Amino acid sequence: MDGISFHHESVNDVANETSTMRRASLAAGALLVCSAVSAMAQTSAVDRFVPAASLGDTVARCERVSPKLLKPGEQGYVLMFEGADSARRTVTGVWNAAGHLDTYTDSRGDLRGAPTPAARRGVRTTIAIDFPHKRAVLLNESHGQTRAAVLTTAAIALDAKHLGSPRSLLARLHAQCGAPPLSP
Secondary structure, three states, rough: OOOOOOOOOHHHHHHHHHHHHHHHHHHHHHHHOOOOHHHHHHHHHHHOOOOOOOOOOOEEEEEOOOOOHHHOOOOOEEEEOEEEEEEEEEEEEEEOOOOOOOEEEEEEOOEEEEEEEEOOOOEEEEEEEEEEEEEEEEEEEEEEEEEEEEEHHHHHHHHHHHHOOOHHHHHHHHHHHHOOOOOO
């Protein structure tokens, strides 16, 4: 395991994060099927999206994603930010065997997963970027219900500063955690 220890809570957090990314990817696929949106409309929708949960990018600890949760050859890194009560933020990047960034996920707010029923979970914002498919989905959820969803391109989401600057957080994953540099 490369001399890296994995904490039970962290593996569960990353498993929840992976599950969130899958849900976001499915939502993005469904939105793609339902509508064709022009680049200008995508930019406008992203500009109007306001993350419902915010937790600053202050002090964070780094962790590697457990190889059990990845495909062969993939590498995953996580920045974990702690907040008050159940509010937290995790920023995850997964690179493929060729060293290219596949996915970026920024989840913040109430990140509790099972066994906490969805109806008892608070506000959560997820920004998920799928680089191979060049798409991103932005979600606000509360008590298990989607409150806002926006589909856009990976390029637009990557540089949207009001989303918490995914590009800057990927640079931080590289600098602080030893993740590969951004190369989607």
